[in-house]
Amino acid sequence: MTSKSDGSSFFTMGVDSGSLTGKAVIIDGNKRIVSYSVKQLGFVSQKAVMMAIDDALEKAGLVLDDIAYTVSTGYGRKRLEIAGKNLTEISCHAKGANYLFPEVKTVIDIGGQDSKVIAVDPSGNVKNFAMNDKCAAGTGQFLEVLARALDVELTEIGELSMQSDADIKISSMCTTFAESEVISLVAEGHTTVDILSGMHKAISGRMKGLVGRVGLQKPVMMTGGGAKNIGLVHALEKSLGESIFIPDEPQIIGALGAALFANDFATGNRKKVEEEQDLDKARAPAKDCGTCSVQNYQLNKN
Amino acid sequence: MYQNLSSDEILNKLAQIAADPYERAKEWKMETGSKIIGCYIMHFPEELLHAAGVLPIVLQVKEEPITTGHAYYPSYFCGPTRSIVDQAAKGELDFLDGFVGGDYCIQAVGGAEVVGNLLPKVNNMFFRLPVGNQAWTHGDIVTGLKELKRDIERFAAKEISDEEILNSIRIYNKNRSLIREIYELKSVHPSLLSSSDMLSIIKSSMVIPKEEHNEILETLLPKLQANKDSIKEEGVRVFLSGSFCGAPKNEILELVEQSGAVVVGDDLFHGYRYISDNITEDREPLAAIAAHYIDKNTNVPCPTRCDPKTDWPQYLVDSMRKYKADQLVIVMAQFCEPHMFFYPDIKDAMQEAGIPHLLLEISHELDSIETIKTRLEAFVEMAV
Numbered sequence: 001m002t003s004k005s006d007g008s009s010f011f012t013m014g015v016d017s018g019s020l021t022g023k024a025v026i027i028d029g030n031k032r033i034v035s036y037s038v039k040q041l042g043f044v045s046q047k048a049v050m051m052a053i054d055d056a057l058e059k060a061g062l063v064l065d066d067i068a069y070t071v072s073t074g075y076g077r078k079r080l081e082i083a084g085k086n087l088t089e090i091s092c093h094a095k096g097a098n099y100l101f102p103e104v105k106t107v108i109d110i111g112g113q114d115s116k117v118i119a120v121d122p123s124g125n126v127k128n129f130a131m132n133d134k135c136a137a138g139t140g141q142f143l144e145v146l147a148r149a150l151d152v153e154l155t156e157i158g159e160l161s162m163q164s165d166a167d168i169k170i171s172s173m174c175t176t177f178a179e180s181e182v183i184s185l186v187a188e189g190h191t192t193v194d195i196l197s198g199m200h201k202a203i204s205g206r207m208k209g210l211v212g213r214v215g216l217q218k219p220v221m222m223t224g225g226g227a228k229n230i231g232l233v234h235a236l237e238k239s240l241g242e243s244i245f246i247p248d249e250p251q252i253i254g255a256l257g258a259a260l261f262a263n264d265f266a267t268g269n270r271k272k273v274e275e276e277q278d279l280d281k282a283r284a285p286a287k288d289c290g291t292c293s294v295q296n297y298q299l300n301k302n
Numbered sequence: 303m304y305q306n307l308s309s310d311e312i313l314n315k316l317a318q319i320a321a322d323p324y325e326r327a328k329e330w331k332m333e334t335g336s337k338i339i340g341c342y343i344m345h346f347p348e349e350l351l352h353a354a355g356v357l358p359i360v361l362q363v364k365e366e367p368i369t370t371g372h373a374y375y376p377s378y379f380c381g382p383t384r385s386i387v388d389q390a391a392k393g394e395l396d397f398l399d400g401f402v403g404g405d406y407c408i409q410a411v412g413g414a415e416v417v418g419n420l421l422p423k424v425n426n427m428f429f430r431l432p433v434g435n436q437a438w439t440h441g442d443i444v445t446g447l448k449e450l451k452r453d454i455e456r457f458a459a460k461e462i463s464d465e466e467i468l469n470s471i472r473i474y475n476k477n478r479s480l481i482r483e484i485y486e487l488k489s490v491h492p493s494l495l496s497s498s499d500m501l502s503i504i505k506s507s508m509v510i511p512k513e514e515h516n517e518i519l520e521t522l523l524p525k526l527q528a529n530k531d532s533i534k535e536e537g538v539r540v541f542l543s544g545s546f547c548g549a550p551k552n553e554i555l556e557l558v559e560q561s562g563a564v565v566v567g568d569d570l571f572h573g574y575r576y577i578s579d580n581i582t583e584d585r586e587p588l589a590a591i592a593a594h595y596i597d598k599n600t601n602v603p604c605p606t607r608c609d610p611k612t613d614w615p616q617y618l619v620d621s622m623r624k625y626k627a628d629q630l631v632i633v634m635a636q637f638c639e640p641h642m643f644f645y646p647d648i649k650d651a652m653q654e655a656g657i658p659h660l661l662l663e664i665s666h667e668l669d670s671i672e673t674i675k676t677r678l679e680a681f682v683e684m685a686v
Contacts, residue, residue, distance in 0.1 A: 075672065075676075087679075087683060088676050088679045088680040088683060089676070089680075090676065090677075090680035090683075091680055091683045091684075114673065114676070125684070126680060126683070126684050127684075128658070129677075129680060129681075131673060131676065131677050132673075
């Protein structure tokens with residue numbers, strides 16, 4: 001029998017159907033991570049998502065029927081039929097990051113196709129966010145294209161770039177043009193290591209602009225596949241002048257957030273939590289009393 | 303002819319007119335043998351053109367990709383100007399007899415020049431609308447109107463009497479009043495009409511004879527009023543701002559609503575900005591039209607008018623409160639300089655007032671709908 005008070009036999013799942021990878025996280029009623037899985041196949045691959053779900057279920061020793069509620073997120077969020085609700089990866093990354101590190105105020109998510117900067121409040125709600133507009137420059141896709149141009153494994157580029165002291169500038173804001181810029185640099189005789197370092201500097205410069213749009217608030221956490229790239233993390237820390245907290249499995253933060261939302265929905269806690277903390281009012285100040293100085297003050301304080 | 307239709311059916315008809323915006327004008331030309339003048343968005347005294355017995359239509363941005371027009375106008379200029387240049391280059395504006403350009407932004411001036419060259423058989427006119435709001439501004443605008451009146455009279459081969467202008471003002475005022483009534487209904491019952499419906503109403507008004515549009519609205523309005531009590535209201539209340547010259551894309555408007563929001567008000571050019579107030583009927587007509595340009599800018603400030611006495615950011619803060627809106631969504635046409643110039647002030651004003659806002663910079667080619675969808679949904683989730 002399911003026991004919500006105990007929590008050990010009550011499960012919810014979060015599924016992140018990203019542009020390049022599928023991720024699933026299962027948590028129990030006490031919001032402890034029971035299992036997770038990350039699978040990569042192709043663009044917004046349903047197969048990768050199903051594989052991740054099956055893998056996470058298997059690791060947890062569960063079947064789909066054991067899952068009380070599922071929330072989906074990511075590019076393919078609307079296509080997952082088993083999900084009771086879908087939410088954007090922005091809300092989910094904020095929630096997941098806050099769960100792992102409740103003090104976090106800024107989340108930088110570099111995913112396959114998007115990069116996002118999210119300002120998070122102490123309850124894990126999104127206060128503000130900025131997202132790369134149109135181009136994939138500065139995203140996982142960008143790194144994959146350039147790693148291919150340089151004939152280097154994606155998993156190696158971080159470590160390799162750390163070996164460089166050179167100051168190569170890759171100016172282009174566009175993935176396609178950056179690729180030709182990289183080819184020119186190769187032709188000029190620059191080493192792969194130096195070019196990789198320049199590439200990370202270019203991305204971190206771009207991310208700094210995105211951070212500026214939201215406003216940098218410490219502490220900062222980085223999530224998404226991009227956080228697994230140590231070279232990029234270092235370049236970003238240098239350009240922001242701040243140390244960045246990296247979770248053990250940065251790729252599952254969105255799915256973790258989705259699993260936490262699933263728990264909230266399944267237990268009916270979501271609204272209750274907000275009412276208790278009076279956050280709803282603070283986030284929608286114009287609803288009833290736009291002139292209320294108290295809530296405006298709260299917002300400015302946050 | 304619309305009497306037996308339901309409100310949804312009427313709205314569908316208006317959506318069809320809006321989707322193919324020049325078709326009714328072409329028919330009208332065949333029926334009447336009269337002339338059509340295309341107004342190159344945004345501020346034109348349509349009443350004055352109407353008084354000459356011609357049909358003024360506001361040229362519309364088409365959603366199709368720009369192809370032939372690339373040869374005549376650079377890709378880093380705004381979508382609305384590029385789209386109209388493209389239409390002219392493709393021969394789609396050959397049905398026009400006259401064309402009026404304006405100088406409210408550098409891209410519009412350039413675009414009007416190019417269109418003039420591309421349409422050599424079309425009478426190319428210019429409306430000089432001085433900016434600002436100083437002691438001399440009203441008089442200056444009247445002079446601009448007189449210059450245009452002189453050109454229109456030559457074009458239409460007839461003199462325009464004050465009585466004729468006043469009559470046109472009455473017809474246009476009626477149209478604005480009717481649309482404002484619909485706006486009032488929608489602000490109280492936002493789900494009564496989708497924002498795409500509102501767009502169809504305004505857009506169709508810009509491209510067919512106003513007399514016809516008035517008739518349609520007079521039929522539509524009571525039907526909408528009758529429906530209002532059956533509508534369930536739910537969703538995050540959003541105010542839409544921006545989108546000068548060109549209509550915001552239906553896709554974007556639909557995404558706003560699909561994200562869980564209802565649109566409770568707007569200051570779009572293809573929206574409240576177009577009908578925000580009437581021209582006074584008890585004054586010398588050209589003086590009344592000139593005063594209208596100054597007054598309507600007080601109602602809904604326009605960044606191209608450079609009016610030091612108006613404050614667009616503050617207007618937005620006030621509107622959010624007036625319409626009890628939770629969030630502001632700003633739709634900015636990519637490369638729209640007047641809008642870009644004001645955005646930092648709007649951002650500051652919103653932050654100071656504690657109003658969440660989302661800026662969507664929309665390119666004509668709409669290259670990344672998925673990103674826009676995620677941003678809109680995340681924004682609405684912030685308020686749920």
